[in-house]
Amino acid sequence: MxxxxxxxxxxxxxxxxxxxxxxxxxxxxxxxxxxxxxxxxxxxxxxxxxxxxxxxxxxxxxxxxxxxxxxxxxxxxxxxxxxxxxxxxxxxxxxxxxxxxxxxxxxxxxxxxxxxxxxxxxxxxxxxxxxxxxxxxxxxxxxxxxxxxxxxxxxxxxxxxxxxxxxxxxxxxxxxxxxxxxxxxxxxxxxxxxxxxxxxxxxxxxxxxxxxxxxxIPPEVVKTMPKKLARLVGYHPFGVGVDGRDPLDVLADGKFINPDAKLARDWRNSNTSYRDVTNPERKE
Ligand SMILES: O=C(O)CCC(=O)C(=O)O
The missing domain is CATH 2.60.120.620 (q2cbj1_9rhob like domain)
Incomplete structure (x- = not known):
């Protein structure tokens, strides 16, 4: 190359x-x-x-x-x-x-x-x-x-x-x-x-x-970085990311608990079928 x-x-x-x-x-x-x-x-x-x-x-x-x-x-x-x-x-x-x-x-x-x-x-x-x-x-x-x-x-x-x-x-x-x-x-x-x-x-x-x-690096500083650089300082969606989400999305909205998460009793009482919120594909 x-x-x-x-x-x-x-x-x-x-x-x-x-x-x-x-x-x-x-x-x-x-x-x-x-x-x-x-x-x-x-x-x-x-x-x-x-x-x-x-x-x-x-x-x-x-x-x-x-x-x-x-x-x-x-x-x-x-x-x-x-x-x-x-x-x-x-x-x-x-x-x-x-x-x-x-x-x-x-x-x-x-x-x-x-x-x-x-x-x-x-x-x-x-x-x-x-x-x-x-x-x-x-x-x-x-x-x-x-x-x-x-x-x-x-x-x-x-x-x-x-x-x-x-x-x-x-x-x-x-x-x-x-x-x-x-x-x-x-x-x-x-x-x-x-x-x-x-x-x-x-x-x-x-x-x-x-x-x-x-x-x-303070989170507020990471927010100002180019996305590729934020990835390079550790904000990459490795494995489960942060509660199944891309760390950069979590950094942006401050939701450290996945908005899709519910208590077990609420899942049991709902008709929603199981959905894996994690993404096994690592994004660049
Ligand atoms: O000064 C350099 O060129 C190398 C310095 C270095 O290896 C170090 O500080 O660990």
Whole structure:
């Protein structure tokens, strides 16, 4: 499948094989600048230590989808959706959406695997697919992400002395990696160059997301989202939905008990024949 000159199948195959792929110039510069502006003016961040570091030179904004609408179109981009579908299957959801910023003076993170949070024995089928979009140019100097190619298939625990590559890419480019990949944010040894990125992690929709999207994003905010995005943050009619209804219908009318439901004694006293109000077909 080819979308806007990006070979989706080849990108998916590359991620399956070596654990990661880079999509150059995924976003045009004006879109990158619009996201930077929103990140600087709309989004509350926290300052913290990067994983295994102690400098507190890392900025993060978790729960981005509760804080800004400036990235909705990126998450819904049909190229990103097609790649994620190819890597972990079409029933997937947002795990976390974060602003990453590695500031000058930050040291290198320890190598880690994002899929470690779900204790599933290795090797296992891919269930996590991460996308990191560069808002600043990623360079060796400002701490471009370290990746250990092929490590997503390795059964052993992460070894901190392993050789890695650093993903240098221009602002607007995107690196995707499989959740089992050994990786680390790099050291920012520059005097004044930040490394800002937009991180969107996806998982199969039967796992609990790292940040509980259903709680993290207020219902009033979900109501303003494009329907496809609301599906991606967990409002999908899986199994019985909510009392047999599409969760988005429940969100819209606030009827948490199915309007078709009656007490048993009333069903017995009525002549209505049994009708299954659930819909086994999952709607997209
Ligand atoms: O900074 C990066 O490029 C990766 C960061 C990361 O892996 C993390 O914070 O868990």
């Amino acid at each position: 080819v979308i806007q000159s990006l070979d989706i199948d080849a990108t998916v195959a590359t991620i399956a094989k070596q654990g990661y792929a880079v999509v150059e110039e995924f976003l045009p510069k004006p879109e990158v600048e619009a996201i930077r502006e929103a990140f600087n003016t709309e989004v509350m961040i926290t300052q913290q230590n990067g994983l295994g570091t102690d400098r507190s030179r890392t900025w993060r904004a978790h729960n981005l989808l509760a804080k800004t609408r400036a990235i909705d179109h990126v998450i819904l981009d049909e190229r990103l959706r097609a790649i994620v579908n190819g890597v972990i299957g079409k029933y997937n959801q947002i795990n976390i959406a974060d602003l990453f910023n590695t500031l000058p003076g930050e040291t290198k993170q320890v190598f880690h695997q994002d899929d470690l949070l779900w204790p599933i024995p290795r090797p296992h089928p891919s269930f996590l697919c991460n996308a990191l979009i560069a808002i600043d140019d990623f360079t060796v100097g400002n701490g471009a992400t370290h990746l250990v190619p092929y490590s997503h298939t390795w059964p052993q625990a992460v070894d901190q002395h392993v050789d890695s590559i650093q993903v240098e890419m221009s602002a607007g480019s995107m690196v995707l990696w499989e959740g089992g990949m050994w990786h680390a944010g790099g050291a920012n040894t520059t005097a004044d160059q930040e490394r800002m990125g937009l991180f969107v992690s996806h998982q199969v929709s039967y796992l609990r997301p790292q940040e509980i999207q259903l709680l993290a």
